[in-house]
Amino acid sequence: MGNTSSMLTQYDIEEVQQHCNHTFSQQETVSLYQRFCQLDRNGCGFVPAEEFLSVPEFAVNPLSQRLLRMVDGLNFKEFVAFLSAFSPRAPLQHKIEFIFKVYDSDGNGKVTFSDMLDVLHDLTGQFVSEQQRKQVLTRVLEEAGYSKDSFLVLSDFVKILGNSDLKMEVEVPVD
Missing domain, CATH: 1.10.238.10 (EF-hand)
Structure with missing residues (x-):
């Protein structure tokens, strides 16, 4: 190979x-x-x-x-x-681990408020102001039982996303 x-x-x-x-x-x-x-x-x-x-x-x-x-x-x-991670047969845990790696761009095993804000910026671009992103993210974290000073680790992502109907799928065309 x-x-x-x-x-x-x-x-x-x-x-x-x-x-x-x-x-x-x-x-x-x-x-x-x-x-x-x-x-x-x-x-x-x-x-x-x-x-x-x-x-x-x-x-x-x-x-x-x-x-x-x-x-x-x-x-x-x-x-x-x-x-x-994008296979429909991938377990939810594998998908959550993948998402965690996307947020944990420095690979230190922790996701900070700033890391989450950066992803939110990538997703929303110029359509949402920095202040709006901070407000939304602060509210979402608080509703999940965290503060903007919290460091999220993989187990936190599992706790937050573990009961979700997470759809991350791509179809692999076969000949």
């Missing part, structure tokens, strides 16, 4: 599926491999972040810059693991 010009073997497919807790079928894994090879233009086995910007859905995502930090230099197994 190191060189993307090589064929994907049954062993490779099973290894990737096991690594990703079978969130993708064999057909989906093969389709993802084909897409990975298209993104790995130089055939080195890794996809640089800027190649993801060639995917229109990725490029227009308001969180694309945050996501780019998460995808830079992924090999195929890591690529599928990244995308597995």
Whole structure:
């Protein structure tokens, strides 16, 4: 699997599926491999972040810059693991962990008011003022039992989102 010009073997497919807790079928894994090879233009086995910007859905995502930090230099197994959070078969816990990583951009295991404000800014752009974002975020945190001085950790995200009907899904086209 190191060189993307090589064929994907049954062993490779099973290894990737096991690594990703079978969130993708064999057909989906093969389709993802084909897409990975298209993104790995130089055939080195890794996809640089800027190649993801060639995917229109990725490029227009308001969180694309945050996501780019998460995808830079992924090999195929890591690529599928990244995308597995968007599988309809992914457990809610996996989706929440993914969302936490988006907010925890410095990877310190804590999400601050400022981190949340930055994500909210990315999502709303110039359509919502900074003051409005702060007010909304303060109110949401207070309703969840936190203050703007709180540091949220993964277990807080699980507590807040654990009973939600979280929809984070993309369809993997299969040939």
